[in-house]
Structure formats: structure tokens, C-alpha cells
Amino acid sequence: MTEKSGADILIEALCDLGVEVVFGYPGGAVLPIYDALFRSGRIKHILVRHEQAATHAAEGYARSTGKPGVVLVTSGPGATNAVTGITDALMDSIPMVVITGQVPTALIGTDAFQEADTVGITRHCSKHNYLVKDPAKLGDTIHEAFYIATSGRPGPVVIDIPKDVQVATARYTKPGPIRHKTYRPQIKADQTSIEQAVDMLAAAERPILYTGGGIINAGPAASQLLRELARISGAPVTSTLMGLGAYPASGEQWLGMLGMHGTYEANLAMNKADLIVCLGARFDDRVTGRLDAFSPFSRKIHVDIDRSSINKNVRVDLAIVADVGHALEDMVRVFKARRHPKPDLAAWWQMIGEWRAKKSLDFPEVDNDIMPQRAVRALWEATHKRAPIITTEVGQHQMWAAQHFGFDAPNKWLTSGGLGTMGYGLPAAIGAQLGNPKALVIDIAGEASIQMNIQELATASQYRLPVKIFILNNEYMGMVRQWQELTYSSRYSESYSDSLPDFVKLGEAYGWKGIRIEGLGQLDDGIAAMLDHDGPVIVDCRVAKLANCFPMIPSGAAHTEMLLQASEVSGEMDDEAKALV
Amino acid sequence: MHITKEKASRHTLAVMVDNEPGILARIAGLFTARGYNIESLTVSDVTADKAVSRITIVTSASDATMEQILAQLDRLIPVHSVTDLTALGPHVERELALLKVSGTGDHRIEALRLADVYRARVVDATTTSFVFEVTGGREKIDTFITLMREVGLCEVARTGIVAMARGNASI
Known part of the structure; x- marks a missing residue:
């Protein structure tokens, strides 16, 4: 050779x-x-x-x-x-x-x-x-x-x-299957733990499935198995930011995202549950809120392929180290084999119904101004039948997209969750479009984040990738401004997006189509024009400048201390709260 | 606002790792990156083919943090096994120290007498100095060093702890 x-x-x-x-x-x-x-x-x-x-x-x-x-x-x-x-x-x-x-x-x-x-x-x-x-x-x-x-x-x-x-x-020869001498992830769960988990789920009166990005990583089959487990157990389902799409947003048992900007029903259900089944999520600080007040009445099961995720932030009662897809398969099989009847959760669902009635994602409409939430919903209306892939940057627009754009399938929602990297969305959209040439790929962006990797407009042009950028332009680093309103008496230190480029002309300079949407009357037509163009499009959607993202659990607060609207926001926080991320 | 610290207890860990470049940086960096303590760390290859090293780490942490330390170490790709000797049960801990003592007259005689009590060996001598070698648990060495300070101690080198579980089981 x-x-x-x-x-x-x-x-x-x-x-x-x-x-x-x-x-x-x-x-x-x-x-x-x-x-x-x-x-x-x-x-x-x-x-x-x-x-x-x-x-x-x-x-x-x-x-x-x-x-x-x-x-x-x-x-x-x-x-x-x-x-x-x-x-x-x-x-x-x-x-x-x-x-x-x-x-x-x-x-x-x-x-x-x-x-x-x-x-x-x-x-x-x-x-x-x-x-x-x-x-x-x-x-x-x-x-x-x-x-x-x-x-x-x-x-x-x-x-x-x-x-x-x-x-x-x-010399190079293609090696056979790799059997690493030290690295051997545990894929299959211990059978007795699975049986224990199933019995706990079948016996629970107020169970909740708390799902995360691990289910997406485990492949599309895992999402199907989650839906099956939800069906046979009757338990409500919530998800982290990273897990959106694993359970369909149109599903009856869907409570919406949980955590800092999660829904009222998801967070209250976590708080009042008697059993949390965490599937491929990691009890991140954005999810738990104040740890000593997190889900005080529940027993907790944690399925994770990474042993170091277990008991890291929250102590659990039953740890299952396994690939969540395999664990779900085992749980569904055992649940059925044991002929557990579908648990009677009527009382639990009635409580959830009352929380849902709060309609925590509702937002006030303003005359002619486009509320950013409205823009995301309009985008969903116009595109959801095409099962688009949505990427985001980081900030308010990201949370509004997570809250208001319903995902019915896995692998359609690409966002920077853990690190929170501004500038993620446009290049991620480019990568997604390359992997899915026929898909509709939209980067829901903010006017500040999009500038962090704006040079990638050229990459999409070069490879004729028809990605769409939909900028919710409020002329602020909105999430920074929102925290400054909450924590620092609205002293807007460096959070105004000054000297913005003309995004339409900027797009045109790179060979993109540029569209500006100003006022509610132009919203649907602007989105339609974006979708009609078969090349890349950048949309500068001017939205209400001072809209804030609610519901919100402020840093260091418990799930029960959600802010539902701007009028509940106080002016200054104490040092303990200021020190939290 | 004040920053509070959690209660910690001392643990001795034996970590078996691939003997490859950067492994020590991986382990030490994990401790600094996640804010864990290292009181002492020793490393040496221990197999005939020199492929595997044994790292002994003495750390102090709360029970919850200790569980994390073990899981995080185990997560590193080149780590074969992680054993918490303190949790495992009775084990032997030993450390070696070299002490240089300089002086003449009574101090010199007292140094030799103390060394005898602590079973320290003289491994180098001049007319005005000794180098003692002493092995033992951390406390014994600490005490010996403290005593020698009074009789002209001028330099100390310590290896850090190595440890092994008692009994016939091996890791």
C-alpha cells in the first residue's frame, strides 16, 4: 500500500x-x-x-x-x-x-x-x-x-x-467499528430503574414530562416515542428552549416552554407537580429559577446520557443514565407490558386549565405599531404549513420566537441556548439550508444580533442559498434594555442600537432582496413578498420599540413569582438579584 | 451582599488515566474551570508499558460537589476510572518530604535527635547542613516540618499524597 x-x-x-x-x-x-x-x-x-x-x-x-x-x-x-x-x-x-x-x-x-x-x-x-x-x-x-x-x-x-x-x-486504512478503551457512553438504561420510573409515572397524580434537547439529539424516533409516552400516561408536556418541537406545539398535552420566559401553565405545573420526569434536559438555571423554591412537592426522575448532569443543580430521586431515545422506548414498552391503565389526571388537568386561562402569552396590541409577538405569529401563520426551519439570534426576538412560533416537529428549531451567542442565527440558517436544500429556512433576528455575523450575507449569495432573515427591529438590544428596566430603574446604559445600517440597502449590496415592513398594514404583504422571492431575503420589520418579553421569572425568583405584564415590573432590584445572571 | 461558601470535607481520589500529553492540564483545568479545590496532586505512570498513569488528588468539597467532581472527572475521554478512596473506606496515605536544615552546635544535634524520632533518614550531610528524607501521613510530615523550623530548617520539598485502599481489592 x-x-x-x-x-x-x-x-x-x-x-x-x-x-x-x-x-x-x-x-x-x-x-x-x-x-x-x-x-x-x-x-x-x-x-x-x-x-x-x-x-x-x-x-x-x-x-x-x-x-x-x-x-x-x-x-x-x-x-x-x-x-x-x-x-x-x-x-x-x-x-x-x-x-x-x-x-x-x-x-x-x-x-x-x-x-x-x-x-x-x-x-x-x-x-x-x-x-x-x-x-x-x-x-x-x-x-x-x-x-x-x-x-x-x-x-x-x-x-x-x-x-x-x-x-x-x-499509510491509511479505514478502521473498523471503534471500541474506545476508556470512552464508553451508557446507552441502555438499567431495567429496574425503567420499571421504577414507569411505576412512579403510572401512580403519580400530578405528573409532568419536562423534556429537553437530548430528545432532539436522540433522533426523530425519540420524538415519536415521547408522543407515545405522553399519550399513554396522559401527562402534560413542557420543554426547554432546546427541546422545542420534540412534542408538537399543536398537541393537546403541550403546556408551552418552561423557565424564565416560559408559560404560566408550564411553570406552575412544574411548581405544583408531584412527579417530574426530566427527559434529556439538565435543570439549567433558566429553567429552575430560584433553586430552593424549585418544584418543592415533586419526586424527580432524571434521564440523561451524561452522568455529570444528574444531581448537578437539582437533586433527583431516580437517576437513569441512558440515551433518552432508548429510555423512552423502554418506558413505553414497560408501561404497556404492565397494563397500566391511563392514569386519571382529571383533577390535575383542571388545575392546568385554570392556569392556561391566564393566557400568559397574550400581549397588548398598539395602534398601527407592530408588536413583535404579532410579527412572529404572522410569520407562523404564513409559513407553518411548509414546516420551516427557524433559527434565531439571541435576545428578546429569540424568546418571542420560542413562545409564539409553534414547532410541531424536531430539528426545525435552531437556537443558541446554553451559551446565548448573538450572531448565531444567520450562519446557522446557512448551514441548515445546505443540509436541507428544499426547506424554507428563516432566521428570526434582532437588529443588534444580526450585525454580529452580518458578513455572512455574502456566503448565502455565493452558494445561492435562499435563506430569509426576518429582523424584529426595535432599535434596542432589547433584552439588555428589559433587564435595565427591571433592575436599574431604566438607566439604558449602552443598549440603544445607534447608527443602524439601512438593512434593505445592505441586503441589496450583497445581492439579496431587501424588504422593509413599517406598520401593521404592511406586515402580511411584507411576509408574502419575502416568501415569494426564491432567493435570499432580508426583512427589516420595524416593531414597537419598547415591547418587553413576558411572562418572565426574574433572576433569583421562584416559578410562582412570574411577572405576567410590564405593569408588574419594579424599578430597582437588591444586590442579591443584581448578582445573578 | 456577601459571598457565602459551602461546608467542605477532605477526599482523596485515585484517577487512572491514559498517559498522554496534556492529561494533567485536562485534570487541573477541570478543577479550576469548575471552581473545585486541589490540595495536592501527584502523578506517575504505573503500568509496565507506561500507558496508564495514576493521579492522586486530594480535594475538599461538599458532598454534592464531590459527586460532581467524580462525574466530571469520569466524563473526560482519557480517564479510565475514578475512585474516591475516602468514600471507599480505610486506605493508606503517604507523602515524602525532603528537608534541608542548616546550623551548627546544639541545633544540629537536636535536628538529628528529632529526625530519629520521626524516622527521617539523612540523605545528605555537610559540616553545616543536613538533608532529611521523611515519609508518612500528612500530619506527621506537617509536625516534623514545624519542629525542624526551630532547629534551622531552610528548605522543604514535598511530593504530595499518594494513597491506596487497604485490603486485597485493587482498582
Whole structure:
């Protein structure tokens, strides 16, 4: 067998792994890889305009297709620019492999041009990372990296490849199935725990299924199994931000999202439940609110593939370490095998009905001004039959999208949950569109966030990707302003979006169609015009400037202390509350 | 507003890991990144092929944090196993220290006498100095160092704790 260069080994291994798309940006330390890519012609490369966007695009691709996203960037600034997206993927458990060029091995540690300690920098923001110093180990390392990125709790894996390793030659053979010597995620749950969980669920009087992004990661079958478990148990279902779509928003047992901007019924049900079944979620601080007041009357079951998620924030009564898809399958099977009758939850549903009657997502309409919630609902009305993929940036618009755009299927909702990365939405939309060429992909954005990766307009133009950007433009970093109203007596320190570009002209400059929507009368027509255009469109939708996102559980408050409308907002908070994120 | 700290107790952990570059940084970085304490950390390869290292970590944490530390360590890809020796039961803890004592006259004689009591060995000597080697539990070494300060101690080097469970079971 002949030897190949490290760069050729990399490309061949990627092909063996079924990689179709790589998001990247060339530079000095990856030139051999780019040449191998050019000569091979077997992998589509998407040239982004900033490495951070390559990582978010890979996340969008991964989240919408279930396949790992692949990133290729150069050493030094290429790698450091990718760090935000790597961290984002770690927080949201997105399978991603990031290949970074490195200066030649002999120059490592000499402060060489474009040298950065990539494995050092990414050690704690990746699931795992490698510095490959021997081309003979490159092939196996790449296969192992994909295995680690995609199995267990998915996450980003970084492979740092010095330039001389890309040029030096070695043999490559495609390895067989990987059996890692130390890393063996537990996929199947312990059977007695499953039986215990099912019995607890069948016996509960006020159960609630609290679902999260783990169900999306477990694949579409897991979403179907969740629906089945909900059906046979009769339990209400709520979800974290990351889990939206696993249970359909149009389903009868759907309570809406829970947590800081969750619905009244979801949070009250969590508070009054006698059993919480947490499925692939992690009791994040946005979900629990004040910990010592979190769901005081419930027993708690936690299904998670990551043992370190269990008892991290909230102590649970029954821990099940497993892939949530497998656990759901087992629970449904055992529930049926034990012939548990559908529990009588009439009294529980009556309580929930009273909370629902509060209509906590209702918002005041203002004459002619477009309320941002109204805009999201209009967008849903116009598009939901096409099962669009929605991405978001981070802030008020993100929460309004989560609250008012109903998702009926998994893999349709791509948002930066854990890290809260402004600038995520546009590149994620690009990645999602590449993975789903026929889908309608819309980035619901804010005018501040969208500017953080605005250069990616060019990427969509280059690859003729018909993504839509729908900006809810209120001329404020709205969530910052909202917190300043709540916490700092409306001292708007640096939260006004000054000197905004003309988004219509900006879009046009990049070859996009630009549409401006001003006033309620233009809303439906503007959305229709956006959908009619088969290329990329940027919509500057001018919304009510001072609208705030409710309901809201302020930092450090309990689920029972929700603010439902602006009039309940106080002017200044004490230091304990100010210190919370 | 004041920042409160939770109650902590001391645990000794044995962590078996792949002997690969960066593993120590991974472990130490995990502790700093998540705000855990390290009182002492020792590492050395322990298998014939030098492929596996044993890291002994002494940490102090609340029970809940301790559970997290074990789970977080176990989550690192190159970690083979994590054992909380303190929770496991009786175990032996040993540390080695080198102490340099300088002086003449009565101090010198007293230093030798104390060393004898603490079963410290002289591993280097000049007419004005000794280097003692002492092994034992942390408390014994702490006490020995305190005593030697009074008789001319001028330099200390300690290895940190290594530990092993008693009995015939192995990890």
C-alpha cells in the first residue's frame, strides 16, 4: 500500500465517514489540506466570511440534519475565531468536528507566525481535542474524533494538525467499528430503574414530562416515542428552549416552554407537580429559577446520557443514565407490558386549565405599531404549513420566537441556548439550508444580533442559498434594555442600537432582496413578498420599540413569582438579584 | 451582599488515566474551570508499558460537589476510572518530604535527635547542613516540618499524597 500525505489522509477519512460538506476558511497552516480538497473534488466546501460563522453553520447543519458538522480553519486567528462556536456546540451538545491547522511541529512553542495554543485554548470548551504529531495516527484520530463527537452526549471535537504533518506521508486504512478503551457512553438504561420510573409515572397524580434537547439529539424516533409516552400516561408536556418541537406545539398535552420566559401553565405545573420526569434536559438555571423554591412537592426522575448532569443543580430521586431515545422506548414498552391503565389526571388537568386561562402569552396590541409577538405569529401563520426551519439570534426576538412560533416537529428549531451567542442565527440558517436544500429556512433576528455575523450575507449569495432573515427591529438590544428596566430603574446604559445600517440597502449590496415592513398594514404583504422571492431575503420589520418579553421569572425568583405584564415590573432590584445572571 | 461558601470535607481520589500529553492540564483545568479545590496532586505512570498513569488528588468539597467532581472527572475521554478512596473506606496515605536544615552546635544535634524520632533518614550531610528524607501521613510530615523550623530548617520539598485502599481489592 502506498503512503499518502496527511492532507490526503484527512480528506479520504472524511469521505469514509460520509462527510459531504465542510465549512471553512483557508489560511497558511491549512494550505496542504485545501490543496487536497481541491484535488479530491469529493467534498463540498462552503467558504464563510469569518471562522465563527463556520462553526455556527456547522451547528445549524448538524442540528437540522442529525449529522455531524465539520469545520476547517487555519491556525492562530482561524482557530481562536472558532472558539465561540466550539463553546456554543459544547453547551448545546451539538456534534461537530473542527479541524484546525497548526504551525509545523518544529515551530510549536516559538511564537511562530499565526501560532496559538489551540489544544490549550480549546481543552475546556470542547468535548475532546487532539494535537496530531504523527501522520500515521491521523486516520485513526479522525475516525475516533467523529465517534466521540457523535456518540454519548454529542459535542465538539477539535483536531489540531501541524502543517508538516499535513505534508508528511503515511499509510491509511479505514478502521473498523471503534471500541474506545476508556470512552464508553451508557446507552441502555438499567431495567429496574425503567420499571421504577414507569411505576412512579403510572401512580403519580400530578405528573409532568419536562423534556429537553437530548430528545432532539436522540433522533426523530425519540420524538415519536415521547408522543407515545405522553399519550399513554396522559401527562402534560413542557420543554426547554432546546427541546422545542420534540412534542408538537399543536398537541393537546403541550403546556408551552418552561423557565424564565416560559408559560404560566408550564411553570406552575412544574411548581405544583408531584412527579417530574426530566427527559434529556439538565435543570439549567433558566429553567429552575430560584433553586430552593424549585418544584418543592415533586419526586424527580432524571434521564440523561451524561452522568455529570444528574444531581448537578437539582437533586433527583431516580437517576437513569441512558440515551433518552432508548429510555423512552423502554418506558413505553414497560408501561404497556404492565397494563397500566391511563392514569386519571382529571383533577390535575383542571388545575392546568385554570392556569392556561391566564393566557400568559397574550400581549397588548398598539395602534398601527407592530408588536413583535404579532410579527412572529404572522410569520407562523404564513409559513407553518411548509414546516420551516427557524433559527434565531439571541435576545428578546429569540424568546418571542420560542413562545409564539409553534414547532410541531424536531430539528426545525435552531437556537443558541446554553451559551446565548448573538450572531448565531444567520450562519446557522446557512448551514441548515445546505443540509436541507428544499426547506424554507428563516432566521428570526434582532437588529443588534444580526450585525454580529452580518458578513455572512455574502456566503448565502455565493452558494445561492435562499435563506430569509426576518429582523424584529426595535432599535434596542432589547433584552439588555428589559433587564435595565427591571433592575436599574431604566438607566439604558449602552443598549440603544445607534447608527443602524439601512438593512434593505445592505441586503441589496450583497445581492439579496431587501424588504422593509413599517406598520401593521404592511406586515402580511411584507411576509408574502419575502416568501415569494426564491432567493435570499432580508426583512427589516420595524416593531414597537419598547415591547418587553413576558411572562418572565426574574433572576433569583421562584416559578410562582412570574411577572405576567410590564405593569408588574419594579424599578430597582437588591444586590442579591443584581448578582445573578 | 456577601459571598457565602459551602461546608467542605477532605477526599482523596485515585484517577487512572491514559498517559498522554496534556492529561494533567485536562485534570487541573477541570478543577479550576469548575471552581473545585486541589490540595495536592501527584502523578506517575504505573503500568509496565507506561500507558496508564495514576493521579492522586486530594480535594475538599461538599458532598454534592464531590459527586460532581467524580462525574466530571469520569466524563473526560482519557480517564479510565475514578475512585474516591475516602468514600471507599480505610486506605493508606503517604507523602515524602525532603528537608534541608542548616546550623551548627546544639541545633544540629537536636535536628538529628528529632529526625530519629520521626524516622527521617539523612540523605545528605555537610559540616553545616543536613538533608532529611521523611515519609508518612500528612500530619506527621506537617509536625516534623514545624519542629525542624526551630532547629534551622531552610528548605522543604514535598511530593504530595499518594494513597491506596487497604485490603486485597485493587482498582
